[in-house]
Amino acid sequence: MTARLIVENARTTEGLAVDLIIEGDRIAAIGSGIAIGATDEQSRFDAAGGMLCPPFVDGHVHLDKTLIGLPFIPHIPGNSVAARIEAEKTLRRSLTMPVQERGGRLIEQIAAYGTLAVRSHVDIDTEIGLRGLEAVLSLKQSHGHLIDIETVAFPQSGVLRDPGTADLLDAAIAAGADLVGGLDPAGIDDDVTGHLDAIFAVAQRHGVGLDIHLHDGGSLGAFELRQIAGRTVALGLQGKVAVSHAFCLGELDEADFGRTAAALAEAGISIMTTAPGSVAMPPVKRLQAAGVRVFCGSDNIRDAWSPHGNGDMLERAGIVCDRQDFRADEDLALAYGLVTEVPAAVLGRRDPPLEAGSPADFVILPARSVAEAVAGRPLDRAVFRGGRLVAESGKLLEAFG
Amino acid sequence: MTARLIVENARTTEGLAVDLIIEGDRIAAIGSGIAIGATDEQSRFDAAGGMLCPPFVDGHVHLDKTLIGLPFIPHIPGNSVAARIEAEKTLRRSLTMPVQERGGRLIEQIAAYGTLAVRSHVDIDTEIGLRGLEAVLSLKQSHGHLIDIETVAFPQSGVLRDPGTADLLDAAIAAGADLVGGLDPAGIDDDVTGHLDAIFAVAQRHGVGLDIHLHDGGSLGAFELRQIAGRTVALGLQGKVAVSHAFCLGELDEADFGRTAAALAEAGISIMTTAPGSVAMPPVKRLQAAGVRVFCGSDNIRDAWSPHGNGDMLERAGIVCDRQDFRADEDLALAYGLVTEVPAAVLGRRDPPLEAGSPADFVILPARSVAEAVAGRPLDRAVFRGGRLVAESGKLLEAFG
Numbered sequence: 001m002t003a004r005l006i007v008e009n010a011r012t013t014e015g016l017a018v019d020l021i022i023e024g025d026r027i028a029a030i031g032s033g034i035a036i037g038a039t040d041e042q043s044r045f046d047a048a049g050g051m052l053c054p055p056f057v058d059g060h061v062h063l064d065k066t067l068i069g070l071p072f073i074p075h076i077p078g079n080s081v082a083a084r085i086e087a088e089k090t091l092r093r094s095l096t097m098p099v100q101e102r103g104g105r106l107i108e109q110i111a112a113y114g115t116l117a118v119r120s121h122v123d124i125d126t127e128i129g130l131r132g133l134e135a136v137l138s139l140k141q142s143h144g145h146l147i148d149i150e151t152v153a154f155p156q157s158g159v160l161r162d163p164g165t166a167d168l169l170d171a172a173i174a175a176g177a178d179l180v181g182g183l184d185p186a187g188i189d190d191d192v193t194g195h196l197d198a199i200f201a202v203a204q205r206h207g208v209g210l211d212i213h214l215h216d217g218g219s220l221g222a223f224e225l226r227q228i229a230g231r232t233v234a235l236g237l238q239g240k241v242a243v244s245h246a247f248c249l250g251e252l253d254e255a256d257f258g259r260t261a262a263a264l265a266e267a268g269i270s271i272m273t274t275a276p277g278s279v280a281m282p283p284v285k286r287l288q289a290a291g292v293r294v295f296c297g298s299d300n301i302r303d304a305w306s307p308h309g310n311g312d313m314l315e316r317a318g319i320v321c322d323r324q325d326f327r328a329d330e331d332l333a334l335a336y337g338l339v340t341e342v343p344a345a346v347l348g349r350r351d352p353p354l355e356a357g358s359p360a361d362f363v364i365l366p367a368r369s370v371a372e373a374v375a376g377r378p379l380d381r382a383v384f385r386g387g388r389l390v391a392e393s394g395k396l397l398e399a400f401g
Numbered sequence: 402m403t404a405r406l407i408v409e410n411a412r413t414t415e416g417l418a419v420d421l422i423i424e425g426d427r428i429a430a431i432g433s434g435i436a437i438g439a440t441d442e443q444s445r446f447d448a449a450g451g452m453l454c455p456p457f458v459d460g461h462v463h464l465d466k467t468l469i470g471l472p473f474i475p476h477i478p479g480n481s482v483a484a485r486i487e488a489e490k491t492l493r494r495s496l497t498m499p500v501q502e503r504g505g506r507l508i509e510q511i512a513a514y515g516t517l518a519v520r521s522h523v524d525i526d527t528e529i530g531l532r533g534l535e536a537v538l539s540l541k542q543s544h545g546h547l548i549d550i551e552t553v554a555f556p557q558s559g560v561l562r563d564p565g566t567a568d569l570l571d572a573a574i575a576a577g578a579d580l581v582g583g584l585d586p587a588g589i590d591d592d593v594t595g596h597l598d599a600i601f602a603v604a605q606r607h608g609v610g611l612d613i614h615l616h617d618g619g620s621l622g623a624f625e626l627r628q629i630a631g632r633t634v635a636l637g638l639q640g641k642v643a644v645s646h647a648f649c650l651g652e653l654d655e656a657d658f659g660r661t662a663a664a665l666a667e668a669g670i671s672i673m674t675t676a677p678g679s680v681a682m683p684p685v686k687r688l689q690a691a692g693v694r695v696f697c698g699s700d701n702i703r704d705a706w707s708p709h710g711n712g713d714m715l716e717r718a719g720i721v722c723d724r725q726d727f728r729a730d731e732d733l734a735l736a737y738g739l740v741t742e743v744p745a746a747v748l749g750r751r752d753p754p755l756e757a758g759s760p761a762d763f764v765i766l767p768a769r770s771v772a773e774a775v776a777g778r779p780l781d782r783a784v785f786r787g788g789r790l791v792a793e794s795g796k797l798l799e800a801f802g
Contacts, residue, residue: 072773075728277678277723306728307776308719318709322678322720327476327707372473375708379780379795394780 003042004028005360005387008035010047013370018052022360025386029356045389050364050382051373054353055116056313057343060211060244060272060297063103063120063139063149064132067302070097075307081188081215085157088304089127099135104143106301108401110311111146112391114363114383118147119211119297119347121154121181121244124172126164137176146385146400150347152211154181159198160189166198173206182212185227186220192227200231209240211272214248217280221248222260229263238268242346244297246271249287250280257286265291270346274299275320284324284334295343296320313339314365314377321374329371336370360387404443405429406761406788409436411448414771419453423761426787430757446790451765451783452774455754456517457714458744461612461645461673461698464504464521464540464550465533468703471498476708482589482616486558489705490528500536505544507702509802511712512547513792515764515784519548520612520698520748522555522582522645525573527565538577547786547801551748553612555582560599561590567599574607583613586628587621593628601632610641612673615649618681622649623661630664639669643747645698647672650688651681658687666692671747674739675700676721685725685735696744697721714740715766715778722775730772737771761788 005022012018019035021028035044065088067073076091078084095102103120110118122133133153140149153172159165159182169180180203185195203210216224225243232241243264249271252260264271270293271282284294296316301309317335320326326335344353351358364382367373383391390400408421420436422429436445466489468474477492479485496503511519523534534554541550554573560566560583570581581604586596604611617625626644633642644665650672653661665672671694672683685695697717702710718736721727727736745754752759765783768774784792791801 072769072776074730074772077729275678277676277720278726302776307733307772308722308728310777319678319723321709325679327709328478329475332708368473371475371708375473375703376711 003387004040005043005045006035006038006041007045007047007364007384009049010052010364011049011368012052015368020052020360022387025360027354027356027358027360030354045382047364047382051367051369052354053114053363053365053373054340054344055361055363055383055385056114056339057347057349058110058115058118058298058311058313058339059242059295059343059346060274060299061106061110061118061120061311062122062300062303063106063118063136064099064122065300065303065305066102066106067095067304068109069102069105070095072307076304081184084305089157091304092128099132100138100142103136103139106311107139107143107147108396110298111385112383112394112396113310113312113314114381114391115311115313116147116361116383116385117150117344117347117349119150119152119343121152121211121213122177123156124153124165124168124181125155125157126162126168129168130172130175133172133175133177146390148349150179151177152179152181153177154213155183155199158183158188160191160194166202169199169202170205173202173208179203179208180210182210184214184216185224187216192224196227196231200235203237204235209237209242211242211244213244214246217248218251219248219256221246222252222256225249225260225269226263229267229269232267232269241267242270242272244272245276246273246282247276247279249282258290261287261290261292270295272297273320275316275323277319277323281323284320284338288334293342293346294338295346296338297343312377314373317374318377329369332371332374336374361385404788405441406444406446407436407439407442408446408448408765408785410450411453411765412450412769413453416769421453421761423788426761428755428757428759428761431755446783448765448783452768452770453755454515454764454766454774455741455745456762456764456784456786457515457740458748458750459511459516459519459699459712459714459740460643460696460744460747461675461700462507462511462519462521462712463523463701463704464507464519464537465500465523466701466704466706467503467507468496468705469510470503470506471496473708477705482585485706489557492705493529500533501539501543504537504540507712508540508544508548509797511699512786513784513795513797514711514713514715515782515792516712516714517548517762517784517786518551518745518748518750520551520553520744522553522612522614523578524557525554525566525569525582526556526558527563527569530569531573531576534573534576534578547791549750551580552578553580553582554578555614556584556600559584559589561592561595567603570600570603571606574603574609580604580609581611583611585615585617586625588617593625597628597632601636604638605636610638610643612643612645614645615647618649619652620649620657622647623653623657626650626661626670627664630668630670633668633670642668643671643673645673646677647674647683648677648680650683659691662688662691662693671696673698674721676717676724678724682724685721685739689735694743694747695739696747697739698744713778715774718775719778730770733772733775737775762786
């Protein structure tokens with residue numbers, strides 16, 4: 001007989017009392033008062049009036065880069081992106097703990113916060129080849145009980161700058177990566193057309209989408225966004241392309257912003273932001289008003305690029321509020337969407353959360369509204385994955401560590 | 402006989418093994434290996450290799466404003482500072498839970514994070530009179546076992562705009578407030594000279610310092626800073642004046658920044674920043690290089706001004722890093738100073754922390770360096786106040802709640 005769990009005394013984000021009946025790894029039923037008559041469960045969990053939330057989705061991580069699990073390594077400053085890329089490669093060569101272990105520890109940390117799906121970029125270059133990807137693909141197996149992983153074949157050292165990388169991107173998709181990545185066509189490869197030709201060709205050949213890192217600022221970045229949008233439409237990839245960071249969107253005048261946002265909307269391109277603190281960020285409401293989806297990711301979590309970060313997406317929603325001056329309930333709810341339903345849609349997650357028949361993946365936390373959850377971001381969370389309680393109070397239960 | 406506690410197996414921020422012998426509320430001895438021979442203690446605490454830190458100091462809170470303890474109250478948007486001031490007053494009239502209780506809960510929350518000293522601004526206006534101040538002064542007694550409180554008589558509704566306030570500020574200092582506050586001489590009172598005349602007169606009469614809220618931006622804010630600096634020097638108040646926020650310092654050109662910073666340095670004026678996310682912030686390193694002390698505060702923690710904030714000063718140091726792009730160890734250590742020794746100096750705290758003879762107030766947390774503490778900001782902290790363990794893992798022990 002299938003294991004049967006009852007979660008009682010939860011509340012919806014609208015404050016309605018709700019119970020869940022879970023069979024195996026799925027929600028069998030959800031509704032008010034349904035726990036009372038039930039008697040054939042194997043176990044019960046009292047949500048104590050806590051709010052039932054869909055799992056958090058982290059739209060941008062680097063599972064292969066993290067140094068979690070190692071003693072703290074001081075950041076090695078780099079004066080340019082190119083210098084930092086080299087510094088990271090030097091560090092990478094010296095690490096004795098494999099990606100499988102470091103990435104696994106990061107997954108355990110973020111799952112404990114309630115993040116149950118991620119999009120991970122994975123470095124592909126002519127030195128590491130596909131080894132990083134293979135390690136992350138193996139994490140899909142070893143840590144599938146905690147998290148769903150989508151992978152992006154990410155040319156961290158450039159494509160044209162590191163000849164042979166385009167073929168490796170092709171091989172990466174063939175090996176199981178879900179999307180093709182890219183990186184600053186102007187800033188890194190010095191060739192917007194050449195870079196985009198290369199990565200869109202791989203995407204077209206395999207019928208997959210793209211997620212492109214773009215740090216290039218101002219009108220140059222905006223030009224690149226419009227170039228990406230044009231190719232997306234020309235190749236019929238609408239809805240399958242994202243651009244990560246796109247700081248430039250926070251730096252444009254009204255006219256340049258308007259035509260760039262319109263191009264992104266027409267191409268169905270989504271924008272990923274970490275809500276960075278020291279550079280401009282994409283204006284969330286203006287982009288949404290223009291029809292552009294915005295979603296959040298953690299990006300670097302204790303790696304060669306930054307010693308900071310913890311992967312808590314509820315905290316990330318709070319950071320969005322800080323950067324965008326969101327204080328009213330409706331704005332806090334908007335930020336919450338950037339770490340839940342929007343990235344879930346971008347990642348193409350099919351099952352609607354918290355419905356009968358959907359996976360029993362959810363978070364219960366002590367708040368009476370989404371706004372209160374974002375403002376207070378309580379760590380006191382119960383995280384359920386595949387019908388099992390896997391974490392409490394920000395810590396993974398021992399059986400799942 | 403005085404209670405005797407031994408804390409063993411701690412490490413200094415430099416990584417050296419260290420034990421502490423505590424007698425009553427003071428550190429009797431601190432050093433390596435001193436716990437071994439000791440036998441007459443009443444209790445022992447194993448720091449398990451954790452790093453010994455001075456307590457955090459929050460240089461800017463509003464104990465009278467917080468809504469902590471009440472059900473979550475949605476933020477009431479205001480289009481102007483004046484509108485927000487009115488909205489806050491309307492809300493204040495409706496609150497049934499007294500300042501004593503709300504402020505007490507906030508103290509309990511922040512003490513659990515390891516903050517053992519605060520500077521609290523307290524609203525003084527012709528409606529509330531000195532009642533808010535009296536409540537906060539009573540918190541010094543009721544919550545002195547957890548925290549040291551310095552108070553600023555803060556004219557939240559302006560001084561000239563709300564006639565009678567200057568006399569109330571005078572009465573507030575007579576009643577026990579430690580410093581005179583101020584608020585946007587141009588932006589709120591529309592009279593830089595008149596506002597500064599009024600508040601400096603009160604400070605001079607009582608021989609106390611000032612801490613002035615300044616949100617006015619750009620060259621206007623810089624002008625006001627230089628006006629404040631000029632009066633500070635003229636009245637011999639060097640080292641006793643702080644300006645809170647001073648967003649304008651992040652908006653000036655090289656020349657205007659240079660002469661303003663030089664004026665601040667000459668007057669010994671300290672700058673308080675929350676490292677805000679949606680407005681310019683004072684550039685920390687440039688100000689320090691010019692000889693200006695910069696320190697941090699939380700400002701609003703779930704009140705009428707913002708639903709956000711939790712009072713964790715180690716997280717605040719991380720926010721400084723995010724806003725100032727601090728990644729290297731030495732920069733993280735600089736941010737750590739903004740929540741420890743700099744505000745301790747600004748608040749005029751006399752005892753050097755972590756020395757024999759000093760109060761037994763400290764925090765032990767799992768990190769090997771200050772940089773690791775700031776990057777990871779572990780919640781797993783043991784907080785000692787007056788020689789007693791008062792909080793663990795971010796929660797106050799029951800006896801102290």
